[in-house]
Amino acid sequence: MKLRLQRLYSEPQFFEPIAFQSGINLILGEKSETAQTQAKKVNGVGKSMSVEFIHFALLRDFKDTRVSKIPTEKCPDDLTIILDLSIGKDSLQIRRSLQHPEQPTIIRNGQSVTFATLAEATRFLGDLLFVGEKSGFSSFRSLISLLMRDEESEFSDILRTMPVKKNAPPDRLPHLYLLGLDVVHYRGLLQTIKEIDRQTKLVSKIKSDLTRGNEINLKDIPAELNAEKTQVARIEAGLADLRAEPAFTEVEKDLNEIEAKLGALRATRKGVNFKIDQIRALPQPEAIDEVDLEIVFERARAGLGKLVQKSLEQARAFKEEIESFQRSLLNDELTILERQQRELNLKIRSLSQQHSEIVSRIDRKGTLRELSSGLKMAVHQQQNYHRRAALFQEYKDADQQKEDLQGERRQAIDHLRKELSENAAVEETMNNQVAAIHDRIMGNSDASFTLTVNTKTTVKQPLNLDLRILDDGSHSIDRTKVFIYDCALMFAECTQGRHPGFLLHDNIFDVDQDTLVQCLNYLQEQDDSGEDFQYILTLNREKIEVEERAKLIQLDVQDHCRASFTKANPFLGFRYQETRKASH
Structure with a gap:
């Protein structure tokens, strides 16, 4: 199903609404027209923050958005973020308040539903986006994370979509879904690998107990x-x-x-x-000191006079x-x-x-003495024998289960290799698309895309998706590589049937000027050719000012500008310091 953003706004108005269209949409950071040095800066004007509000509206966990770090006193108490969009033929409006971010409201074709949990709401959107799909993939947020890579991912790898500081393995499932591969089977393979890891740890622990920390040979x-x-x-x-x-x-x-x-x-x-x-x-x-007693007594008699008749004695x-x-x-x-x-x-x-x-x-x-010592020895021997016998049986069972799981893993790996072989056309189509985009942007076809299976038993992710281009590994080249991969996923014939035709890149173009110009021109050519897509890009205008004046850019920047922010006129209309933790 195609996904299209239409309008981002709020009630009450907290920022200027942003209206989106099909094709290319630019959110620009520009210099202020004043002569002040600070006004000439274009970073920190709110481009990325506008993207954070889109993420928030598309149901990212509140704590994971920078929206949660806006100081409470800066926001109206009843602030609700609203995103109008469409999924396929369904017209949707997502309403999510900062006071109750876990209970969003979604209006579908005029019918309003308020969800008790964020999980229910994301499942609802997933059911709309993946309707009719038999792939088994249904994670709305997982796919959106691929289509809207976090700026803090640094665009360092085609698989990584979340901030680098999050030490979590990249999620391959949305990639497999778009490529038309069996998501359910691969998810099961990953679960088997996790179970093997747990079982290996259990077997190792039992073995250590049995052998007293490897003092005894297990075979004995x-x-x-x-x-x-x-x-x-x-x-x-x-x-x-x-x-x-x-x-x-x-x-x-x-x-x-x-x-x-x-x-x-x-x-x-x-x-x-x-x-x-x-x-x-x-x-x-505790005994009462005589001196203390006398002092208290005299004070009481002085204050009360004749009322105190008792003597000190x-x-x-x-x-x-x-x-x-x-x-x-x-x-x-x-x-x-x-x-x-x-x-x-x-x-x-x-x-x-x-x-x-x-x-x-x-x-x-000595009958009783023998009986007494015999009883103690018997109990000890019995307990020790039965404990070790049970532990050894547990070891054999656990080791057998591990072998069974490893057998399941081998079968799943064989199934995956067979699937890749049967879908070799998908790999070839993606490879051709990557080479074509690279040729258009970089002027040569020295690029490739491959799908391979790693059969090593220690590997946690057996499927490798590898995109290589000339001189990759550097900061700017890796960003270009991610741009090429994301565009190939959106425009390749083998993926268009499942791809929502939506892509957002937040400050991806930290690249050389010629590469930036050619990337923008490539996007304009796709738009001119009639491709049905929506691409949102945040960009500092100063990066392309010279090329605009020289008419090297085919794209009409002003015509595709949907929002423009400056130091004097930032996205939220005010400057602030983010809190370290969620403030709402």
């Missing part, structure tokens, strides 16, 4: 587990024989009862000991009663607890003695 683990299994079986069999001893059978119930009582009494004693320690750790109650006596009461509370509690502690000690000592007597009476051959 099965033999060690077999040996431990045999030992556990022997211990369990021996314990069964010990439990069959007549002496143990006779007193097992009595010993169990005594041990249970001892456990309960020791737990109670532990609680009592804790309380005693707490009381002993408390600071002594009576006040002292009252003070001592209070302090004595505080001490007695703590002492009484401590006395009770210490008595409980003594009683518990006596009971524990008595039960321990009973336990020892029973053991000594029947343990002439």
Whole structure:
């Protein structure tokens, strides 16, 4: 579906409306006519900010737009940004306020809908833009990010669309969508690669636990587990024989009862000991100094006169009663607890003695001592064996799952290679389009576009989209390369059926003068040839003033100018300093 911007404005009016048309649209930064040095500057007049408002209207996350960094006091409380546009035959108006940026309103052919979330609104626009598409691609913002590359991407790479400072891998899906490749399959391949990465980390962690940080060879683990299994079986069999001893059978119930009582009494004693320690750790109650008491008493008697009948001695006596009461509370509690502690000690000592007597009476051959140590060893051996056995099984399962995922990856890679082979005409058409544009702009066809598959297992993005031109790698050449690629995507026969025919470049032409002139002339030639597209460009007028006067530019700059900003008349009508964080 074709996408066309028509008008950007606001309610109440916060900036001069900008009306767009089909074909080429220029947003210019120009020098002021005054003689002041500052007026001759053309940077910072608001060209990029106008683009930020378009991004905001097209539902970019509020925090990711410079609109969010305009100081709150500079904006009307009820400011709403409005963008009129069309998608296919649908007439749309997007209304988004700074107060509630997550709940935009979209009016479609006169029917208004206010969305509860930004995700719902972007999904709605995606459904309109990709209607009838069977590619599986539906990310409206992802495609818009490609069609409106962020200036801070520095136009350094054909795949990168977001600011360089965002350390995120470029999204290839919108490129694949425009090229007519299977987006769903490639998205699944990327998900498989992520799962392999997670599974590899899990396998590595389990292996480290099993081998105690690689102290043991993994190949030796099965033999060690077999040996431990045999030992556990022997211990369990021996314990069964010990439990069959007549002496143990006779007193097992009595010993169990005594041990249970001892456990309960020791737990109670532990609680009592804790309380005693707490009381002993408390600071002594604060005593009232005699001098302080006398000073307070004399002041009270001086102020109240005959109303104070008590003597200083009576006040002292009252003070001592209070302090004595505080001490007695703590002492009484401590006395009770210490008595409980003594009683518990006596009971524990008595039960321990009973336990020892029973053991000594029947343990002439060391049966109980062997049983006690045997039980501890058995529990330890059992726990260790079962833990390691379970961990080894978990390792085998995880490693098998990793192998299965790697198999899925190989199949997906084979599918991708087959798809590229079947769509070789797409690569050839794009390659020819790139070479033709390069020839028109640079005067030679020394340029190429290729689609290749990287089969290395460590690669996170197996599909490479590579555009090479003569002397690429420099700042200005890379920008020219991005311009050629974006135009090839818009004008190539293999992509026109899916491309919205819309493109915006914000300050892309930091290039030499001849390249700039030829790029503008190329765009004018596309317009003259009847190509159906909308191209929006922000540009400093001073870059082309000489070429305009020399009539080297075919494009009528003034006729295609949709907005013009100066230091004296910036986009927002005022100067300000951006806040570091979103201010709304």
